[in-house]
Amino acid sequence: MGELIHLTLKAEPALPVEAESITPDNLRGKNEEKIKNLPVWCGNAQEKIGDYFEVEKEQSAGETRVVLTGECAQFKRIGQGMSFGELVIEGAAGFHTGALMRGGSLQIKGDAADWLGAHMEGGRITVAGNAGHFVGAAYRGKTQGMSGGMILIEGNAGQMTGSRMRRGLIAVKGNCGDALGFKLLAGTIFAGGRTGRHPGANMLRGTIILGEQPELLSSFYYNCTYQPVFWNMLYAELAGCGFFLLPGGQDASFKRYSGDALNGGKGEILVWQST
Amino acid sequence: MGSMEGILITVRTSKQGAAMEKGKFSEEYRREIASLTLNPDDFARLQLGEEKRALLKSSAGEVEVICRAAEGPQGIFFLPLGAVANELLDEETHGTGVPDFKGIPVRIAAIAQDKEENYDDHS
């Protein structure tokens, strides 16, 4: 027997609110009163979920499902560390949403701010709008960012998308900012649109797939144009999630570059060839 | 009256620093932070009036500057960091904390004579 928990935003707060208490893990099995009393932080004041949200709960089939209604751009850290269940944010989401996430599904119907899915370990995040900077990246000083799971973004993403990622998949249908996949350790990043400066700089391993030809650093060596078999699989995998990559689908050809030569050159950048 | 597009770089100048220490309301400081340095060819192309005043516009705002020519690359303009340059800066830091202080796309246009007069009226 599962639960369906509705959190309805009363009014957008003027200052950001840190709400890492909002995860299916944490709300499961609690009654409305208990949920309302869970702590959130607004600036230096410890407050409660109930100060910002109406809480309604009903029994349902399936896993725990938490639905937030309202523009939550001022709410940081929602879904941080969640490990199961479903968390749906009907509007925008603030910083660090889904950071350190370990499992389950997190859906954002609006835009997501910076550090979406930072250090994520598992599960799936989908964003209907745009995402900010440092999607799936590593916090400063840490050498490994996202280490598993999947982040799917319908819109654009900012700078340093997937930087220092260790494992997992980030797919952005739109454009990405500078330093996409900076110091990528492994894993897969897809960007369908334009990308900013020096994608893949200092990458060690892993794959960056681009829909448009970028200007590459001279530490990326052109190899050949071909149809990688794994692309078909990736395409099918994401199509299975309702996320369709480039037109032309599975039959796409790519230019393959190896790099970054400064870090062993084991990584690859694949650039889609439209014809 | 000429106009052109270019890249703005905000800088710190020793003259600005010295003037600043005399007071930020001093004429010297106020004039220095509104002084745009540009390449002599660009300078000529702008066909500036006697006061050498021009309007500088970025996506964030627009300001009046006083132009002076100096050796340097074409299409790149230099303006000391201060209250004038600040009007042209966007707050976006791309998550780094640092706004784009350098390399801002701008459009510069010489200020027409009548506008200069208006300016004088106001000041």
Place this chain on the structure above:
Amino acid sequence: MTIIHEDVVCAFCGCLCDDLKVEVEDNKITKVNNACAIGRNKLMHAQTDCTALKVNGREAAWGEALAEAAKILVKAKSPLVYGLSSTTSEAVREAVALTELIKGTVDNPSSY
């Protein structure tokens, strides 16, 4: 009476040239040697253009300013303490202690 300070450290920039010679006459800096133009100006003009103690635009007393400052900071949920690029580390230490006390955010111009 003239006092000559030798090996004065210039506080203007990160070079901290420490060989300045500063002459002070009746508590007024009258001469600066060895400094660069900015450093010299900083010292020569340090005692001019001083600002007044003001609360909401009008001149006020020290105690009133402190009370108003404290009131603002205690009331704030997200106070920002910022600057600290041209003051002593002793003052920075105190600023951090204050920030901790009011549970605020502290930053300096090196973030941009």
Place this chain on the structure above:
Amino acid sequence: MRHLKRYSALAKGLYTPEGRKDRKVVVIDVRPSPTSKNADIFLQVTPGADFEIVHVLRLLIAGKRLEGLEEESLVGGVAFRQWQELAELMKACRYGVVMFGIGLTQSRGKDLNAEELNSLIIELNAFTRFYAVAMRGHGNVNGSNQVLAWQTGYPLAVNFQRGYPRFNPGEFSVVDMLRRKEADAALIIATDPSAHLPQSAVNYLKSIPTIYLEPHENATTTWANVVIPVAPAGIGAGGTFYRMDNIPLQLKKLVDFAVPSDLEALQGIKEEVLRLKRGEAAC
């Protein structure tokens, strides 16, 4: 401004008795300057290419092939051949120092440009001794970093809202806090925001209660809610400053000011805050 004479290009050292003659000076800048005119080599680059330039130098130092570059290809507006020469020069020198200014971190690429430069310096040390020094503008901005680091663990952008230090430039840094309107009061010490920050950030500051500790009249003193005049450090108040290379020096008070030092003003505010908090606790 006395950097060249006292510390770098011209200074005579134990191992460089001839000063300038014993050194090779290379200037990389977007336009000529008095410094570049006195350099042995001046490379006039196009703005915003810092990362690519350093990356190319790293590849050259590492002896890697550079895709698509020939002698006359331009990298950052300068012929590749010249970068090759520079790389050789750096590798062959006995002791090298890169002095970089905020131009590096305020241009496109920002902190990554500095990270890339660090990588270059580290890699050069496989061949010779090489260091990088960040040229710090304000007198004690390094001291501010140092104190924050030993008290909070982080040099800047530190948030205490949860009772302990947290760090995240881009989130807790001043421009971002103001841009996203995340501060509801400000205390500004020894810095003029009106001279440094984007105008819209200044405009937001104007909309929240602001306390300002500053010796001199400036644009900010005209609007701050509380203006506390203070004695300028190193002139009217003594204390410690950290040079850009981490050498701390004690500054002496030279003249008396009728106003307190920053330290005293902050102590005063802290006492008052404590009194208010105790009052709160008593209620």
Place this chain on the structure above:
Amino acid sequence: MRLNGVEIENTFAEAFGMRGTRLTVTAINETWAEQAALAVTGFATSVIGCGVEAGIEGPSGKTPDGRAGMDCLFFAASREGLESTMLNRIGQAVMTAPTSACFDGGLPEIPADSDKISKYPIGSKMRFFGDGYQASKIIGTKRYWRIPVMDGEFMVQEEFTMVKAIGGGNFLIVADGVEAALKSAEAAVRKMKELRGVILPFPGGVVRSGSKVGSQYKFLTASTNVFYCPTIRGRVENSALNAANNAVMEIVIDGLTEELIGKAMAAGIRAAVQVPGVQKITAGNYGGKLGKYHFHLHKILAGGGNGWES
């Protein structure tokens, strides 16, 4: 009992535990997928001489890479045996085939939490052929290895699934002559091939050299099944044939589960008895001493039209 007038002997087929696995071999088109499948399943009739028994199940429904593919099943006597033979076969017969890729075909027939299922490494061992240029890629939850080859990349899954399966299900068709016996066997094979999860490892699905345990030669552990050889019927004591029986064909079945083998045998027998000239259906066993699995012909046929539904 009798089926279509043919006697079904009241006996059982004796089968053994084996390890089974399924590959999905894909390529740019059906031709090359089939070429790869033929090669990888080639010369794999009996564990006795080949180390593995294999067969092509047929075209894959949906392949991981969306290309044309063939599913193949392999059965070996032990975990180690299967692992080493698969490594050899995929390396020599799939990787070498133009445009091919090789995936774990999965075992949907077995509940995922069954303790009969285990994983074994393939890609993680084959990757070394890439001489340091290999790369892995995780898609979904699975890891694949990409080995550079002359036409692009050979992609092979890191781990494959194996199951404790069954080999040696069988039945024998006793007929009045070679023609009837073969026709009958062909009919059975056609029917049985419609089923997934089982293979008939012998040529065309039929074996004419049935064997028995032991030999009069010390160096041989198995020898021809003298009891069913018509040409020496007169000389062999206890021959299983009578004077009217002139030819026997055997169909051997390996399958992922007992149920699948039973089903396949029933379907095969029902088809076999339709051919005129078939005199008897029987099965091979060793008195129940050697194999763990016993498929009683009457029992598997008793389930009505479909055989194994009882």
Place this chain on the structure above:
Amino acid sequence: MLKIINGQVYDPKNGINGVSKDLYIDGGRFVQPVQEAGETIDAGGCIIMPGGVDIHSHIAGAKVNSARIMCPEDHYDHFRAAADCTRSGVGHTIPTTFLTGYEYAGLGYTTVFEAAVPPLEARHAHEELEDTPLVDTGIYTLMGNNTMIMKALQEKDAAKRRETLRSLVSWLLASSKGYAIKVVNPGGVESWKWSAGTVDLDTPVQPFGISSRQILTALAETNEDLKLPHALHLHTNHLGDPGNVRTTLETMKTLTGHRVHFTHLQFHSYGITPKGGLKSAAPEIAEFMNAHPEFTCDAGQIVFGPVTTMTADSPMQFHLHETTGNKWGSFDVEMETGSGIVPLRYRPSVLFNASQWCIGLELLLLIKNPWQIVLTTDHPNAGPFTAYPQIIRLLMDADYRNSVIETLHPKVGHYTHLKDLKREYTLEEIAIITRSGPAKALGLSNKGHLGPGADGDLVIYQPHKDKEKMFASPVYVIKDGRIIVRDGIARQSFGGKRLVALPYGLKDLADGSLSQELAQDFADYYSISLRNFAVQYDYLPRMEVISCG
């Protein structure tokens, strides 16, 4: 006036070994029993020891702070919020200053020495120590690669040379407000600045052609001439290199008869296998130490887990960066020394690390006289000081020790001897290696014991079978007669004393000066003015000057 009654007292210096004894503190010091009433703590059933003394730790100054800036990842998951009387802090291996003070106090340590400070950056170290509460502190002044010292050593006339060194070292100590002479890889750091490779004892080092052996013998002699309270504090050449036992023993032979403290000796007790691998040479080193009571040492015991290595030994740090690929910071302190920083992690499954771990414990178990060896982790190089209780358990409990050996790389037994050692430390011996011994080695007559006149620092422990638990959470920690920790929580926070040595021959700390020739060198080659060099008294508001002689 504070009275602690009924405790079982371990005060090795005064020959008290587990005897029930009442203690009296007045005016911050232990006093003779008195009648007058005051606060009384009943320590019945508990064990009492003097406050701990850390003889070698890196807790303050330029390189520690640079490491804090370099490694924010060290801090994120280790934090402490501000409380009524305590400041907040972060950091695991490189905690912030306040946290450093609270954590030391929490373990019952009341005195800590920062082990490597270049004179030019001494002001920084003192500023940080001002923010390190609840512990008395001091700094060691780096001299082993100082250009002026090397120049002074060029003097051919032995008497003149000796005199120049006396005044130069006095001046360096007094200027930096240091407590002891610290030598790190003598000559090696300067050599590295020239990209000239590693140095052995007799390698002439640029620019003056002076060798490590010359630097060492001269400074050991000067140390005695100045009657400094502590021995020459020495980090020998070739730290961390397999086979360095040759250099260490040669250094020991060279300095035989002098008072020398060999620091983090574990890193210097390495034999070498025919293939160039690491094996333990702890028995040889221990044998030498056992025969030379004039030497003391500290362990530098490895702790598995993350560490941040930092040392003035810049060449060694560069080597570490090259072998690990971890991030690296390096600093050149003009005219004086250098330093380097590399974060890393010691793993029990790595043979080299496992052997290092064994070698440290072997030294602790093979050096017979506990007064000659001090428990340290060379914090944060070999491990954080917060691991001291764990190491105490390893020393006191052989079964536990053997159970940990089982978890190490299986081949560690081929290269080390630890599993053959049966010795278990007694509580008295622990008291010696953690407080009384270091206090004695440091020449601190008011520290490390509970006799009348000693500083009123003591720790009350609840006995526990698990010695790690016992030493990790004292019931009371008392400093200067004030209860600073009760049940693991800091009850008050105040600054400790700064311990400074006044070299023999100086009237006061301002008395020293440079010779005219060296003053000219200073003016020519230092980037600051001589007048701005010496650390002003403002930085040591609670200074305690230890006079020598």
